[in-house]
Amino acid sequence: MAPLLRSRNRPPAGVDEATACATWQLASLLIDYPDDGQQLDVVDAVLPGLPRELAEPFSRFLAHRRTAPLNRLQEEYVETFDTRRRCALFLTYFLHGDTRKRGMALLRFKQTYQAAGLELGDQELPDHLAVVLEFAATADPVAGRQLLLDHRAGLELLRLSLTELGSPWADVVVPVCATLPALDGEGMELVRRLAEEGPPEEEVGMTPYGTPGFDAALTDPRPSGTVDLGLPGFPAPAGGRGA
Numbered sequence: 001m002a003p004l005l006r007s008r009n010r011p012p013a014g015v016d017e018a019t020a021c022a023t024w025q026l027a028s029l030l031i032d033y034p035d036d037g038q039q040l041d042v043v044d045a046v047l048p049g050l051p052r053e054l055a056e057p058f059s060r061f062l063a064h065r066r067t068a069p070l071n072r073l074q075e076e077y078v079e080t081f082d083t084r085r086r087c088a089l090f091l092t093y094f095l096h097g098d099t100r101k102r103g104m105a106l107l108r109f110k111q112t113y114q115a116a117g118l119e120l121g122d123q124e125l126p127d128h129l130a131v132v133l134e135f136a137a138t139a140d141p142v143a144g145r146q147l148l149l150d151h152r153a154g155l156e157l158l159r160l161s162l163t164e165l166g167s168p169w170a171d172v173v174v175p176v177c178a179t180l181p182a183l184d185g186e187g188m189e190l191v192r193r194l195a196e197e198g199p200p201e202e203e204v205g206m207t208p209y210g211t212p213g214f215d216a217a218l219t220d221p222r223p224s225g226t227v228d229l230g231l232p233g234f235p236a237p238a239g240g241r242g243a
Contacts, residue, residue, distance in 0.1 A: 015051075015054075015178070015179050017141055019050065019051065019054070019179070020136075020141065020145070020179040021136070021137045021138075021141055022046050022049060022050060022137070023050065023054050023175050023176065023178075023179050024133040024134075024136045024137035024144070024176065024179070025042070025046065025133070025134070025137040025138065026042075026043050026046055026047070026050075026058055026175075027058075027129075027133050027172050027173070027175060027176045028129075028130045028131075028133035028134040028137060029042060029043060029130075030043065030058070030061055030062070030065070030169075030172045031089065031129055031130050031133070031169065031172050031173070032130045033074070033077055034065065034070060034073040034074055034077055035070070035074070036070070038065075040062065040065065040066070043058065043062055044062075047059060047062075050175075053178065054175040054178060054179075057170075057171035057172070057174045057175050058171065058172070058175060060168075060171045061168055061169070061171040061172050064168045065168075076167075076168075077169075080162070080165070080167055080169060081169075084161070084165075085198055085199065086157060086158070086161040086194075086195065086198070087158060087161050087162060087165070087167075088154075088158070088199075089128055089129045089130070089158075090125055090127050090128055090129075091127045091128075091129060091132060091147070091148075091151035091154050091155065092105040092106055092109075092127045092151065092154075093127075093154070093199055094151065094153065094154025094157060094158075094194055094199055095151065095153070095154060095194075095199070096199065096200060097198075097199030097200035098199075098200075099200050101200075105127070106125065106126055106127055109126035109127050109132070109147060110126045112135075112140075112143050112147060113126060113135060113139075115140075115143070116135070116139050116140040116143060118135070118139055127151075129155075129158075132144060132147050132148065133148075133176065135147075136148065145180070148176075148180060149180060149181075152180060152181075152183060152187060153183065153187055153190040153191045153194060154194065155173070155176065155177060155180075156177060156183055156187070156188075156191050157191050157194050157195055158173055159173045159174060159177050160191070160195070161195075
C-alpha cells in the first residue's frame with residue numbers, strides 16, 4: 001500500500017516544526033510505560049510553551065498520572081495497550097498485523113534511523129510509538145514525520161479507540177494527531193476498514209511480532225553490531241517500551 005499523505009509532509013497551519021517537535025517529545029515520554037523513571041519534570045518545563053489546544057490534553061493526563069497510584073496505572077497500561085488490538089502502540093501492526101510484510105515495514109523504520117546516524121538495539125521494536133516520536137522530536141523531524149504520516153491511519157484508529165474507551169492516554173495521542181494533517185476521505189475509509197476488520201491475520205508458522213518470540217534479526221540488514229539508539233536527552237525508562 002502506498003504511504004498516505006506523502007505529498008503533505010509538513011505541519012498543519014499554526015503548528016510550526018518547533019511546536020510539533022515539543023509535542024512529540026512530551027508524547028514520547030507520556031505514552032511510555034509508567035514507572036518512577038518517567039521524566040515528568042521535562043513535561044512541566046515544556047508545557048507552558050505549547051499552544052493551549054495542545055497543552056490542555058497533556059495537562060489533563062499529567063494530573064491523572066500524578067494522582068493515580070503507580071501500580072494501578074501500570075495495570076491500566078497493560079490492559080489498554082497489550083490486550084486490545086485496536087490500541088496497539090506498534091504502528092506497523094495496524095496495516096500489516098502479524099505477517100511477513102510487517103518485517104519489511106519494520107526494516108524501513110530501522111533504515112530510517114540508520115540514515116540519521118542512529119541505531120536501535122534489539123530490545124526495542126522500531127515502530128513503537130514512543131520510539132518513533134522520540135526520533136521525530138530529537139533526531140530528524142522530517143523523516144520522523146514521514147513515518148507518522150505513513151502510518152497515519154493506524155495512529156487515527158489508536159486515537160479513536162482510546163477516546164471511545166475513555167482512556168486517559170487518549171489525551172497523549174490527541175495532540176500528536178493535531179500536529180499532522182487530517183486524513184482525507186481515502187484515509188478515513190482505511191481507518192473504518194481497520195476498525196471493522198482489524199489487522200491482517202498472522203501467517204502460518206510466523207511468531208507474532210511484539211511477543212517474546214520476535215526475531216529482531218528479521219529486520220536487521222546486518223548480522224550483528226547493534227547498539228542502543230543514541231537519541232539526545234530522553235533515555236528510555238528501564239522496562240518501559242517493551243511492556
